[in-house]
Amino acid sequence: MSDAAQPTAAEVRAAADAVKAAIDHHLAAVERRSGDDDPAVYDAFNALAAAAEVYDELLYDRHDEVTPFEIPGEQDALPPYNGPDEPHALSVLIRRDYAVVEPQRLLAQAQRLADADPDEREDAGAAVVGTSVHAALGVLFGEYEADEIASRHAEFGLEEGDSTLWVTAADDLPEPGEWLAAPFEDADPELVVCRFDVSAVFDDDDVDDDVEGPGHPAG
Numbered sequence: 001m002s003d004a005a006q007p008t009a010a011e012v013r014a015a016a017d018a019v020k021a022a023i024d025h026h027l028a029a030v031e032r033r034s035g036d037d038d039p040a041v042y043d044a045f046n047a048l049a050a051a052a053e054v055y056d057e058l059l060y061d062r063h064d065e066v067t068p069f070e071i072p073g074e075q076d077a078l079p080p081y082n083g084p085d086e087p088h089a090l091s092v093l094i095r096r097d098y099a100v101v102e103p104q105r106l107l108a109q110a111q112r113l114a115d116a117d118p119d120e121r122e123d124a125g126a127a128v129v130g131t132s133v134h135a136a137l138g139v140l141f142g143e144y145e146a147d148e149i150a151s152r153h154a155e156f157g158l159e160e161g162d163s164t165l166w167v168t169a170a171d172d173l174p175e176p177g178e179w180l181a182a183p184f185e186d187a188d189p190e191l192v193v194c195r196f197d198v199s200a201v202f203d204d205d206d207v208d209d210d211v212e213g214p215g216h217p218a219g
Helices: 009-032 039-063 103-115 118-124 133-143 146-151
Strands: 089-100 158-170 192-198
Touching: 009 039, 089 146, 103 133, 133 146, 146 158
Parallel strands: none
Antiparallel strands: 089 158, 158 192
16 A cells, blocks of 8 residues: 555544544443443444444554454444343254364264164165265264264364354244244344354464353343
8 A cells, every 4th residue: 555545643543542432432331221232332332343443444554553352343243132021932043163174083973873773774874874974964963962063073073163042032932833944034133132152253362262252132
């Protein structure tokens, strides 16, 4: 970037002052909040995120330097809760990503499971598992609950990626089978009671241990 296009030192300083003011405003909003879904806190959070983004960009353009922290942008924040005050039903939406890093380990574990049950050997035995990762995953997830796979993923040759859990509120349970064709189609962020994220982006030390991101209570 040319010198003419670079922000001035005064502009960078002004952006830094704006971040400081946004931090004070956010803290004041949190201290005064009337509840977990107070829109003033939501607005102050977004203002802080926007100010931090501007400062980070100007700091990089002027000094080729970045900030040591990351604040999620407005698009990453939950909107204010707009569900029932007293939910009579809830839905738990979970997504967990895995990379298949050791396919041979996965295949061996699936084959062991298939061979352990002679009654199922015809359907889940060597002819089905073989060298097929697709078949091995079917055997694995058919045998274990998703939470157990999450806690033992390394045993199965898997590496964890990002994961998220949303608890959403409803007035009543849907009719049986109503959403099975498209189970995540109607996920509404405004109905999220709380949300919990796990991602490497929350790991300040850049190590392999998963760090649970902050829950986002919404009502």
